[in-house]
Amino acid sequence: MYLHIRSELAALGQEIEQLWAPELRGVSDETTFFAAKGKVLAILNLLYGEKSREFRVVKLTSSPDTVVKVVNHILSRSDLNSLSSKVVNL
Numbered sequence: 001m002y003l004h005i006r007s008e009l010a011a012l013g014q015e016i017e018q019l020w021a022p023e024l025r026g027v028s029d030e031t032t033f034f035a036a037k038g039k040v041l042a043i044l045n046l047l048y049g050e051k052s053r054e055f056r057v058v059k060l061t062s063s064p065d066t067v068v069k070v071v072n073h074i075l076s077r078s079d080l081n082s083l084s085s086k087v088v089n090l
Contacts, residue, residue, distance in 0.1 A: 005047065008043065009071055009074065012039055016036050037067055040058055040070075040071065041059060
């Protein structure tokens, strides 16, 4: 389940990043962004809870760049805590 959530979070981060490329902006993209942001918030709530810094930052921002940075930060932190890295460190 954790891997599914992680891959879904990565896909949402990429979707948001592609939506907000300067040459592709549009009104429908804004609606899609807020829908994707809602999905990211649901995943963050599941992983960390509403009191977490990550959840609060994403909830309060309307910047796609900030959402993408938070998603990338979580994914890079997850890579550091993955089972394969723990095995290598042993």
